[in-house]
Amino acid sequence: MSDIQRASSDLSELKKAPTALAWELEIRRVLFGTREQDVNRLGSVYEYCEVILDGSTDHAEALTMFHEALRNIVYAWHPTRPESGSFIAKMLEFISAFTPPEGFSKILEYIRDGHRFGENAVGTISIESAKDIHMKSLVALSYYPLSTGEEGYGFVPYTEALRIHLQEDDYCAYALRRLYELGVVKLDDEEVTSAIEKDANVVDDLISTVLESQTGATLSGSLSTIYAQCLRVKDMPERFEAALSSHSAEFEHEDIGPLVHLGTELLALELPDDDELGATYMAIRWARSASSGNSKLNDIIQETASIN
């Protein structure tokens, strides 16, 4: 039996008498996949560590040793060094979950050098897995506190990196959402139109963002602007309606303009004073009522046929 399998069988020592060295060894075992079965059982490296930390005799001591160990590991990590996809994914999960100080700059510098996480993974890795790995790096960055404005630490390089991702189909939805949350992009910006043209998921993401963070008149205004953006891009008004319905909201075409039923709230969307958008909205409304009329007509025809 290998020593590693023996070492994995009992974490009592780590819980009773944690040291930075013991934690460093444990984290490396997770990164190298030695603890895969235990990590899978709990679902994530985050949970694996949390469960050991919560089960430790002295929680404060365990946390201190754990953070020191992780800081050492991330400090020594070179993202350019080829590693397995699983190693890179787990490293990014550690950084995302526990935000060691070096993590932000390590990720950001690698991205700003034009690299994408997962591109240098050793062994076979699917395109989807590689995209997921890089997306994890973007998510990890979002967990670092940022002071906004030009002088804020990391704010400018971070938002620049996000803007670069606006040009990439796989990441533009996420990048746009973050830029909007940070107040760098406004919903009526042209960047939003071009992002919607590039990836329909942008619509879902923006709607989720505003529904989760806004209410009342602010929400109504944001939904109006997103809907106006959708009217500019083929098939996107339908996507807007579908995205709302996945949040249990209902969209209605009315003469006075679009309405959104959200729980007990009724939001009237106001379209900008733009003839072209107004005409597009009316065309959709007309087509929808015509198809609903046809469907009613079909129902009557079928009913009549069944009676006959």
Added chain:
Amino acid sequence: MEPQSEIHRLRQAISLARQSRHTSSLRALQSLLKQSGLNHPYALDEDSIEQLMSVSAFANGGEGSFASGSGREFIYRISGIRKIVKFTDWYRPFRLRNDDDIWNELKSDFDGHEWLSLDAYARGALSGPRGFTWWTDLDVLSTNIICGAHSMGLPNDWVSKYSLILRFPLAAISGPEFRVPTVLDAFDSEIFHATMDSDSPPSGLAISLDGAGPLSTGVREFILLNVDVKHIEFQPILIDQSIRDQHSVNLDAAFRARLQGYYEGL
């Protein structure tokens, strides 16, 4: 002999005696472990898992006989939030956010509700790493949560901090997706009571880890193959240090000695 190796040796002997129809797969398991230089399948690394998952008997499960309910309205499961995100078509909150972050959002949605419907967050079916999930008929909310987990055969080390209690109505079972657990379903778990095939049991039985004395059989347990999330409801529950400290059952040498005693008594 190292405790886990001894437990595996006992488990293999019990499995062959009680569920002999799995003899060839159990022998294949032994041979694969030997090839990898391993004495047991309870602490597998990435490569060993990949190797075992290339064999259909280990990659898939839920091929036990059809189970039948026990007169209860629901079956229950405790699961970490990440496993639900991973094994459904999860659509909100964003799946790559941290476990605590997703859990907090569910908790904020939950406040003021009795149960939340899983289909408000995920589409499709709930599955698991091997195509199935474990359930019991213990209403875990009616008891101390950590002791409830122990009755389900889960030591503290297997219970996630950011957990969901799931419930599934037995009325929604159409038949084939509801199974009695087999020794192959549990080949990688050192805690498992193998029922006797000759008894045609309607369910499995968990090993209850509660109490300080010898281990005993616990609640009824079941396997569910992929089931539609629209039938599943959940409550988010934080199982933090204060809850874990109420009663600790950890996978240490003392616990393994009790487990060994349980298997020897079968």
